[in-house]
Amino acid sequence: MRIPIALALLMMPAAAVGQLSPEQKALDFQELAAVYARQYAPYEWKRTAFGVDIFRIGPWLDRVRASKDDLDFFEVCVEFVASLNDAHDVFRLPSAFSATLGFSADIYDGKVLIDAISRARLPVRDYPFQNGDEVVSVDGVAASDLVARFRKYSISANERSTRRSAAAKIPARSQRVMPHAHEIGDQAIIEIRRLSGELETYNLPWQKSGDPLTVVGPVPSPKLRASQAAEEVYFKQLSGLENELLPEPADVLNYGALPPVFALPNGFVTRMGRFFLDSFYTGTFESGGFKIGYLRIPSFAPASTAQAIRDLETEITFLQANTDGLIVDDMRNPGGNACYNEEVLRRLIHYPFAVNGRQIRATTQWVLTFSAAFEAGRRQGASKTLLDALEGRLREVEAAYRENRGLTGAISICALTPGFDRLPAAVVYSKPLIVLVDEFFASAADSFAAMMQDSKRGPLVGMRTMGAGGNVSTTYTGFYSEGLTSVTQSLNLRRQPVVTNEYPAAALIENIGVRPDIEVDYMTKENLLEGGRPFLEKAIAAVVEQIKAGR
Numbered sequence: 176m177r178i179p180i181a182l183a184l185l186m187m188p189a190a191a192v193g194q195l196s197p198e199q200k201a202l203d204f205q206e207l208a209a210v211y212a213r214q215y216a217p218y219e220w221k222r223t224a225f226g227v228d229i230f231r232i233g234p235w236l237d238r239v240r241a242s243k244d245d246l247d248f249f250e251v252c253v254e255f256v257a258s259l260n261d262a263h264d265v266f267r268l269p270s271a272f273s274a275t276l277g278f279s280a281d282i283y284d285g286k287v288l289i290d291a292i293s294r295a296r297l298p299v300r301d302y303p304f305q306n307g308d309e310v311v312s313v314d315g316v317a318a319s320d321l322v323a324r325f326r327k328y329s330i331s332a333n334e335r336s337t338r339r340s341a342a343a344k345i346p347a348r349s350q351r352v353m354p355h356a357h358e359i360g361d362q363a364i365i366e367i368r369r370l371s372g373e374l375e376t377y378n379l380p381w382q383k384s385g386d387p388l389t390v391v392g393p394v395p396s397p398k399l400r401a402s403q404a405a406e407e408v409y410f411k412q413l414s415g416l417e418n419e420l421l422p423e424p425a426d427v428l429n430y431g432a433l434p435p436v437f438a439l440p441n442g443f444v445t446r447m448g449r450f451f452l453d454s455f456y457t458g459t460f461e462s463g464g465f466k467i468g469y470l471r472i473p474s475f476a477p478a479s480t481a482q483a484i485r486d487l488e489t490e491i492t493f494l495q496a497n498t499d500g501l502i503v504d505d506m507r508n509p510g511g512n513a514c515y516n517e518e519v520l521r522r523l524i525h526y527p528f529a530v531n532g533r534q535i536r537a538t539t540q541w542v543l544t545f546s547a548a549f550e551a552g553r554r555q556g557a558s559k560t561l562l563d564a565l566e567g568r569l570r571e572v573e574a575a576y577r578e579n580r581g582l583t584g585a586i587s588i589c590a591l592t593p594g595f596d597r598l599p600a601a602v603v604y605s606k607p608l609i610v611l612v613d614e615f616f617a618s619a620a621d622s623f624a625a626m627m628q629d630s631k632r633g634p635l636v637g638m639r640t641m642g643a644g645g646n647v648s649t650t651y652t653g654f655y656s657e658g659l660t661s662v663t664q665s666l667n668l669r670r671q672p673v674v675t676n677e678y679p680a681a682a683l684i685e686n687i688g689v690r691p692d693i694e695v696d697y698m699t700k701e702n703l704l705e706g707g708r709p710f711l712e713k714a715i716a717a718v719v720e721q722i723k724a725g726r
């Protein structure tokens with residue numbers, strides 16, 4: 176006899192005091208695995224590129240049942256999701272505990288260096304170390320070993336981004352992603368190699384906030400979640416396809432921040448960016464006899480999309496009339512809304528171009544979602560062009576589901592017309608430009624770089640982008656443990672396959688990222704100590720070359 180799952184949960188034996196039972200942990204893990212088995216779009220890619228098979232959960236279940244407590248169970252869940260090597264997919268705990276040491280660190284020239292210090296917490300008279308000094312060890316553990324240990328909490332689609340994210344967690348721990356983050360003392364013993372080469376040791380206080388999670392159980396019965404009206408859920412999920420934002424912020428300098436990570440050149444005249452709520456950071460400066468514009472896009476998730484577009488058009492109008500070329504700075508951009516991304520591109524590409532296609536993991540949920548959108552369009556008297564676009568997407572999802580293909584063919588999700596072609600907006604920048612990119616250029620920003628490169632608008636300058644190539648959906652998982660996980664439900668497709676030394680050739684952004692046309696590494700000690708001057712000089716030289724070539 177089959178027993179309904181809710182009834183089966185109620186029949187579970189009570190857990191030992193303070194902990195979930197092995198059966199409860201196994202059930203919650205199977206729910207987590209089922210979310211990925213049903214919804215995870217890059218399954219075949221991960222199996223081909225990394226040999227990861229999310230359907231083989233036997234060894235994971237053995238570890239779950241052997242876990243000695245709730246936090247060790249969460250560690251297994253974290254590692255399972257981390258095994259996908261997907262920047263969009265993160266398992267999180269229901270905890271608000273965090274602890275910091277008052278400085279930040281990142282990897283420059285292969286070493287973990289301090290790159291910002293809170294002097295309110297660590298005054299110079301007591302803690303004279305400075306930016307550029309090397310973190311050698313914490314509590315007797317080498318910084319390189321901590322980077323390796325924290326890797327599973329820091330997956331960022333490629334090894335360089337992952338290691339940098341792991342290094343950032345040395346002085347900043349969050350139990351939201353690190354189950355045992357609270358297991359630290361009141362102070363940490365930090366060994367630092369000064370710029371002079373001398374080794375110094377400091378006792379730094381941990382500043383802690385929030386109550387740590389230590390146990391989840393016992394849980395006598397599951398909490399059943401209230402249902403929503405079907406139509407409300409469908410439309411919410413349809414808009415979810417536009418979500419290309421990393422689920423967890425990275426602890427690197429100026430990540431998603433309005434100002435740039437580097438110092439702007441002498442003579443820079445700021446237009447936008449003086450105020451916290453400004454949508455962009457913009458201005459102009461002169462170099463080599465040319466007037467050069469600067470446009471920083473901190474993220475593709477503005478507080479108001481409509482206001483951001485108005486601000487962008489105001490700035491583009493000015494820059495088009497008053498500059499010879501433009502630097503578009505998207506470095507350390509966490510992504511955002513895919514359709515807003517396309518609207519920004521329409522104001523930077525002055526000729527027809529093609530946007531990325533999207534392969535969606537075909538599930539019953541998506542069949543119903545696209546069907547609801549199509550029927551709503553018919554009821555509301557949408558134009559024939561829009562209805563044709565909605566119906567075409569619906570039929571593709573239905574066919575993939577019916578044929579058990581796993582993934583649909585390429586689908587456009589933003590346009591009100593069929594196909595992938597886009598026209599420039601009425602207000603558009605048509606002069607030479609370059610785009611600054613780096614390994615924390617993620618998700619919607621990854622897509623931005625791909626479409627700029629595929630349309631041959633201007634060279635990408637910097638380092639490879641992160642490689643977070645799809646949308647992300649977040650869901651609660653675990654009737655008992657109440658964890659939270661994010662799932663990549665679709666894959667962004669480029670116009671042509673990309674060939675690299677690290678991965679199989681594929682027309683994907685996932686893991687592969689977007690490779691720069693001109694490689695310039697910001698992550699050097701020289702850039703850290705000089706405010707990015709060497710990097711910016713090379714970027715300026717690149718845009719000047721584009722201006723000269725266009726004359």
